[in-house]
Amino acid sequence: MGKRFLRSIRMLAECMQLFEQISTAKVRQFGLTHSQFDIIATLGNTQGMTCKELGEKTLITKGTLTGVLDRLEQKKLISRERGNNDRRQFFVKLTPLGEAAFDEVFPHVVAEGEKHFADYSEADYQALEDALGKLRHHFSAEK
Amino acid sequence: MGKRFLRSIRMLAECMQLFEQISTAKVRQFGLTHSQFDIIATLGNTQGMTCKELGEKTLITKGTLTGVLDRLEQKKLISRERGNNDRRQFFVKLTPLGEAAFDEVFPHVVAEGEKHFADYSEADYQALEDALGKLRHHFSAEK
């Protein structure tokens, strides 16, 4: 029977759902959506980046990204500046308020997630990462 | 440093994103959204179930579920019948067309995913499932 992999996928999806429940609850306490937090977390501790780069990292398509960035700009959490070299580009970065949000929200989300790993040993981590690394490799390959 | 778990989470998210890219492409070829496919896949090979049950299995909240079911009903893929025992309940099940869709789409999604596990050994599966099982257990526990 060749459906063995379905069990693994189901487990993968369950883990992801559970983690999203945990993290989304925290994120929403701060008035952010999952996509918005994704942007904030991606921009955190960076000098900023172009929309293109941001889209590639978050897997949000450009039309959608404009809307998400608009809402973050309304909240004064990010700023957009025309590029100097290439004036087609926008350079997106966190405002001081955005950095404050990052500093405030990110540790909470992290702490919330971390609770669930309280008694993970180095071997546990290694086993998980090995398994996921192999899986990622298989999913990435062209088939 | 206690942020070791972030790497695992990132890998988990990447695996999930990759798999969703693979499966969503297939699902959309058949004119279904991810949520809609979720419902179809959940109802497939069952006698049907109540909205409550369906919401619990798919993690879609009841207000949202009504909308998703409406769209599936428009497409003649599911039917809703008042319960006989408890007339507050609706019993949701696949129509013959819905079953046909399940039979048609599900194997395609499965086959698409399966390609990526082509050379997985029993030991590979076991290692992945052990790691994910442990993770799921930790995420499920109240903290």
Add this chain to the structure above:
DNA sequence: TATTGTTATACTCTATAACTATA
């Protein structure tokens, strides 16, 4: 009173295509 499911509201995300400005 509690539960099942719907309705109403308001927002967010989504993909896609056409468009503008720059390269």
Add this chain to the structure above:
DNA sequence: TATAGTTATAGAGTATAACAATA
């Protein structure tokens, strides 16, 4: 011609609260 990003469009999912019918 190609690229970066916006705008326009139309749909779909989301949470929430108020509601109807039934238990």
